[in-house]
Amino acid sequence: MLLWKILPLAFTFGLLEILLRFKDDAELARRLKAREPHAMSDLYDRYGRIAFSLIYRIVRNTAATEDLVQETFLRVWNRAQSFDQQRGSLGPWVLTVARNRAIDYLRSIDGRMSAGSMELDRLENPALFSDFEDSALSMDRTRRLKSAFEKLSPNQRMVIELAYFEGLSQTEMAERMKQPLGTVKTWVRSALKALREELSGVAIA
């Protein structure tokens, strides 16, 4: 049985609505940088559910999820000083940290550590999110992405699932799916291109 038949990538809006609700959190970012105790409470109230849901989706273990959510917020708290409150967006950053903590956990129990852990660490740098435009997130764009996603083939959905929620590289996907690397790369690129073009309003060729 192919994995995508038992793990279809679901597309729900619950978390997205939360994310969109709190796009403008420059003031919260400022308070986090100032180490205001209530800022951490507010940050958790905004993004605790998102982090928990995403991590649980990846690790499928409640106890491990709780550990990783704690680690996520500890990282955000410790790195908030580097966050650009004028330009950055907290939600995508918290989401990325949460996803990376979960992937790092999966890799550790699979014995797939090594350089990957450092790479994830590097990609959590708040500076990467300093030019993130809030306008990139909207319910309209989200619906369009969902629409494009539903048009993907099972293989394309599968590689998206493996990349986003299992943290596999294209080489690892090829091994997992027992497919040639070139074929996997084609699925990945075509899937992402379809999503990208749907978001930018360009019709898929």
Added chain:
Amino acid sequence: MNCEELKDLYELYALGVLDGEEKDEADAHLARGCETCRKSLNDALAINTILLASSPSVAPPRRLKHRVMASVGVERSGWGWAAALAAACMLVVALWLSVQERHRATELADARRTLMQISAQRDSMQQALNFLNQPETQQVGFGKGQPAPPRGNVFVNPRSGVLLISSNLPRLDPGKVFEMWLIPKGGAPRPAGLFQPTAPGSAYHMLSGPVDVSTLGVVAVTVEPEAGSAAPTTTPIIAVQVGF
């Protein structure tokens, strides 16, 4: 690879799953401040954010917030109540131990006091025995044949002093003691020490030191206030003629 080719890779790059030459190329473009690639990365972050946030919503347990807050030192952990309970228990135990310790200290002090009393009595009896064994010691009895008054003996040793051994003594009122007097012939009574019964109705009392037996006329005992008196204030209950 040019920027257009790299554009297809930034979602994977931002996820940390791009490897080999492709990752190196993306790093190089971003490192040199390539604006096109920077924009591609931002677009990729948006797609990644939406896809990651498309996960089903699951409510975290309530305790998790306390745990998170505790981990950054903003709030006590969920085990704070346990720590408080443990501290309260330790306080109770410490108080109990303190009371027990104080109780033990009191018992120890009582035992030490009793031991000292016994030791003093033993020394006193040993002293009395030595006194009695000395050949110079002379004995005078009193009260024989009379049922009510005190009975006993007075022992006088010119070098060692005077020893009184008595029974059938009257009961002392609270705050009262017996006081022994040495009354020279034709002189005023001189205080010779305070004592209390060693057992109901019985007592012995010794005045240590040389005694001029040639002038000593009477050994007497009166009941006096517990601080003693400079001169008898009551009628003697014992008055023994010791003219040697």
